[in-house]
Amino acid sequence: MTEQNIAAMMDGLGRAARDAARTLARTSGEERNAALAAAAAALRRSSDSILAANERDLASARERGLAAAMLDRLALDPARLAGIAAGLEAIVELPDPLGRVLAEWTRPNGLRIQRVSVPLGVIGMVFESRPNVTADAAGLCLKSGNAVILRGGSESFESSRAIHAAIAGALEACGLPGAAVQLVPTRDRAAVGHLLAMREWIDVVVPRGGKSLIRRVQEDARVPVIGHLEGICHVYLHASADPDMAKAIVLNAKMRRTGICGAAETLLVDREAVERLVPGIVAALVEAGCEVRGDETIRSAADRVVSATEADWSTEYLDAIISARAVDGVEDAIEHIRRHGSGHTESIVADDAAAAEAFLAGVDSAIVLHNASTQFADGGEFGMGAEIGIATGRIHARGPVGAEQLTSYKYVVRGAGQLRP
Amino acid sequence: MTEQNIAAMMDGLGRAARDAARTLARTSGEERNAALAAAAAALRRSSDSILAANERDLASARERGLAAAMLDRLALDPARLAGIAAGLEAIVELPDPLGRVLAEWTRPNGLRIQRVSVPLGVIGMVFESRPNVTADAAGLCLKSGNAVILRGGSESFESSRAIHAAIAGALEACGLPGAAVQLVPTRDRAAVGHLLAMREWIDVVVPRGGKSLIRRVQEDARVPVIGHLEGICHVYLHASADPDMAKAIVLNAKMRRTGICGAAETLLVDREAVERLVPGIVAALVEAGCEVRGDETIRSAADRVVSATEADWSTEYLDAIISARAVDGVEDAIEHIRRHGSGHTESIVADDAAAAEAFLAGVDSAIVLHNASTQFADGGEFGMGAEIGIATGRIHARGPVGAEQLTSYKYVVRGAGQLRP
Numbered sequence: 001m002t003e004q005n006i007a008a009m010m011d012g013l014g015r016a017a018r019d020a021a022r023t024l025a026r027t028s029g030e031e032r033n034a035a036l037a038a039a040a041a042a043l044r045r046s047s048d049s050i051l052a053a054n055e056r057d058l059a060s061a062r063e064r065g066l067a068a069a070m071l072d073r074l075a076l077d078p079a080r081l082a083g084i085a086a087g088l089e090a091i092v093e094l095p096d097p098l099g100r101v102l103a104e105w106t107r108p109n110g111l112r113i114q115r116v117s118v119p120l121g122v123i124g125m126v127f128e129s130r131p132n133v134t135a136d137a138a139g140l141c142l143k144s145g146n147a148v149i150l151r152g153g154s155e156s157f158e159s160s161r162a163i164h165a166a167i168a169g170a171l172e173a174c175g176l177p178g179a180a181v182q183l184v185p186t187r188d189r190a191a192v193g194h195l196l197a198m199r200e201w202i203d204v205v206v207p208r209g210g211k212s213l214i215r216r217v218q219e220d221a222r223v224p225v226i227g228h229l230e231g232i233c234h235v236y237l238h239a240s241a242d243p244d245m246a247k248a249i250v251l252n253a254k255m256r257r258t259g260i261c262g263a264a265e266t267l268l269v270d271r272e273a274v275e276r277l278v279p280g281i282v283a284a285l286v287e288a289g290c291e292v293r294g295d296e297t298i299r300s301a302a303d304r305v306v307s308a309t310e311a312d313w314s315t316e317y318l319d320a321i322i323s324a325r326a327v328d329g330v331e332d333a334i335e336h337i338r339r340h341g342s343g344h345t346e347s348i349v350a351d352d353a354a355a356a357e358a359f360l361a362g363v364d365s366a367i368v369l370h371n372a373s374t375q376f377a378d379g380g381e382f383g384m385g386a387e388i389g390i391a392t393g394r395i396h397a398r399g400p401v402g403a404e405q406l407t408s409y410k411y412v413v414r415g416a417g418q419l420r421p
Numbered sequence: 422m423t424e425q426n427i428a429a430m431m432d433g434l435g436r437a438a439r440d441a442a443r444t445l446a447r448t449s450g451e452e453r454n455a456a457l458a459a460a461a462a463a464l465r466r467s468s469d470s471i472l473a474a475n476e477r478d479l480a481s482a483r484e485r486g487l488a489a490a491m492l493d494r495l496a497l498d499p500a501r502l503a504g505i506a507a508g509l510e511a512i513v514e515l516p517d518p519l520g521r522v523l524a525e526w527t528r529p530n531g532l533r534i535q536r537v538s539v540p541l542g543v544i545g546m547v548f549e550s551r552p553n554v555t556a557d558a559a560g561l562c563l564k565s566g567n568a569v570i571l572r573g574g575s576e577s578f579e580s581s582r583a584i585h586a587a588i589a590g591a592l593e594a595c596g597l598p599g600a601a602v603q604l605v606p607t608r609d610r611a612a613v614g615h616l617l618a619m620r621e622w623i624d625v626v627v628p629r630g631g632k633s634l635i636r637r638v639q640e641d642a643r644v645p646v647i648g649h650l651e652g653i654c655h656v657y658l659h660a661s662a663d664p665d666m667a668k669a670i671v672l673n674a675k676m677r678r679t680g681i682c683g684a685a686e687t688l689l690v691d692r693e694a695v696e697r698l699v700p701g702i703v704a705a706l707v708e709a710g711c712e713v714r715g716d717e718t719i720r721s722a723a724d725r726v727v728s729a730t731e732a733d734w735s736t737e738y739l740d741a742i743i744s745a746r747a748v749d750g751v752e753d754a755i756e757h758i759r760r761h762g763s764g765h766t767e768s769i770v771a772d773d774a775a776a777a778e779a780f781l782a783g784v785d786s787a788i789v790l791h792n793a794s795t796q797f798a799d800g801g802e803f804g805m806g807a808e809i810g811i812a813t814g815r816i817h818a819r820g821p822v823g824a825e826q827l828t829s830y831k832y833v834v835r836g837a838g839q840l841r842p
Contacts, residue, residue, distance in 0.1 A: 107803075113803060372834055398830055411803070418792070420796040
């Protein structure tokens with residue numbers, strides 16, 4: 001396609017999304033739930049064609065020599081596809097995020113004011129190779145009455161297209177506009193540039209993927225962006241930490257899954273507790289296959305610790321590697337996190353309640369935890385049903401972004417003829 | 422100053438603001454209230470120097486032939502300055518917007534999750550000639566624990582500088598960082614470009630002023646913007662409207678003050694009610710000095726109505742002019758507002774409750790009212806104490822932006838050693 005054709009095409013998607021959003025905003029929760037259920041059924045019904053499309057994606061990915069981890073992320077099978085359909089059905093069960101009265105009060109002049117939740121409008125979703133995001137994002141946007149324009153990774157283009165076709169067909173069968181869920185129908189990267197600049201049609205962009213994707217979106221976007229660049233998450237062991245709990249939390253936070261944004265990347269330990277806590281924890285980490293990169297204090301307390309460099313404190317490994325250093329109490333830990341953290345998720349392990357409260361108050365991250373694993377940084381684990389991503393920005397939404405966070409509000413004011421003096 | 426010097430200066434302001442924001446975030450509501458009270462006292466104490474600075478602004482404005490309305494906006498006198506100080510004291514009385522538990526729940530695994538309000542961080546405030554905005558914005562930002570970088574209009578440069586000096590001095594006397602409230606110390610317009618691009622230092626920009634200022638900010642900003650471009654507000658008279666209430670509301674909505682963003686610009690009247698309602702309302706408007714620009718139906722129903730052109734439906738007059746046309750019921754009114762409105766504030770006058778509810782639900786504006794004047798579109802009238810502006814975007818805040826809207830949140834999670842399975 002020529003640049004001009006892409007611009008015209010994207011503009012057409014945007015216009016159709018805006019129209020669809022208007023229709024969606026006036027649907028009932030029941031109508032949107034019925035469409036979600038129909039979309040789940042359509043995914044099950046279209047299983048053969050979706051898996052065939054995924055096979056085409058996998059074949060060309062293998063041809064281009066994609067890494068095994070990438071192939072795994074891309075691959076669908078009947079069980080994974082059933083999981084995607086079940087995910088849509090789980091969204092049906094969530095409370096309706098629209099029409100909630102968020103606040104209400106009456107003024108002395110008798111005006112009754114309500115702040116009521118409404119859809120955001122049109123969401124642009126830019127993501128990488130996981131084809132399930134197509135359905136998850138479509139489901140959360142539909143639940144919250146938003147139209148969405150999806151732009152998936154080129155590796156999963158055929159899979160996303162097949163999933164999208166099933167969902168859009170189901171919407172239309174339910175009497176909702178198919179354009180409520182659109183997929184950019186080209187692999188051309190120029191389309192993303194247009195998506196990020198369509199201020200008239202797109203209310204917010206949610207990027208999801210690797211750092212280079214997010215950075216590009218954050219830099220090029222002329223519309224608001226909700227997301228996070230990286231998750232350099234910390235576990236801080238206070239001097240009062242219980243050694244068994246500390247070890248269990250560090251291992252879970254680092255090793256349960258190393259590739260997710262809530263995985264711990266740095267361990268901070270109160271200097272006075274290093275001798276007591278570090279040897280056992282390092283042994284368990286190394287035993288579990290984790291490389292430990294420590295400062296002098298950590299290295300002198302435990303064997304098999306590699307020397308950390310300055311760069312380690314600001315690195316998101318997304319791998320079985322953890323950096324570790326000694327700190328001088330809560331304030332020093334807070335200061336280390338301020339300098340090197342990414343504002344995502346940090347946890348303190350402490351028996352001392354005052355230390356824990358100081359950490360929870362003083363660390364300026366989207367999620368702060370006391371005596372729990374950083375891997376709980378997840379919309380599902382928060383009980384939000386599902387998430388479209390996790391936000392580390394300060395505007396609009398912070399932390400897991402679920403259906404409730406995909407809403408705006410308006411003020412509804414009821415009077416009896418009041419005039420402003 | 423050279424371009425390079427301005428860049429370095431703005432970067433310095435940004436860095437200092439970020440540091441000050443960190444300090445502010447850890448202050449108590451009492452400390453911030455004490456600083457607000459001290460700032461009010463400092464304004465009263467510095468009355469002579471502030472009025473002298475204002476006199477210099479006025480002299481150069483007169484020299485450059487500024488319009489009388491602009492001069493009036495710029496002018497301070499002892500009474501206005503006392504009002505500004507009283508405004509800061511009123512902000513003291515507002516509830517603390519920080520540390521509010523916005524939601525809390527416990528997960529089946531025992532994790533206790535709280536969503537707690539925190540400051541946004543650093544606000545960039547770009548405004549035009551009213552010197553009072555310097556104090557109002559500083560006050561609301563301080564109340565909500567945010568640092569602010571103020572960039573006022575060049576006409577009010579000296580006045581803003583004197584007001585700012587008093588406030589910053591008061592903060593420091595209270596032990597808070599003076600950099601919590603900074604004023605860009607140059608009239609050079611290049612400074613605004615830097616302010617709008619400092620993603621590392623500025624969390625959100627709030628523009629306040631005329632359309633050309635807002636448009637420039639919206640187009641050039643690389644940081645989130647909260648504000649509104651214009652207020653093309655509508656009053657819709659349903660066929661069931663009480664004629665006396667309709668007349669009173671239209672007159673108040675249009676004529677109480679014509680230059681504010683909540684002033685009505687367009688009157689929509691149900692076709693079947695035109696004969697009954699329009700003659701009296703037009704007579705009263707014309708009597709009050711308002712020009713009425715109507716479509717054929719309106720013109721045939723009342724004398725002294727000028728012919729409206731297509732452009733009138735999308736014009737924010739900010740003057741004693743109103744456009745008026747007949748519509749065919751609630752849906753037609755909603756559709757007219759969708760096409761021509763600016764998403765700010767719209768009112769329906771109706772006795773019919775079902776019609777009112779259809780309008781309130783169907784109109785997608787920041788504020789929708791039933792049987793009340795659009796001029797209530799104001800943070801003070803909403804009981805929010807004060808406002809930094811009114812937002813028509815859909816992200817973060819919509820409608821009046823007060824201290825509560827200048828907050829973000831974080832999740833505080835308390836556990837007892839929970840691991841993610």
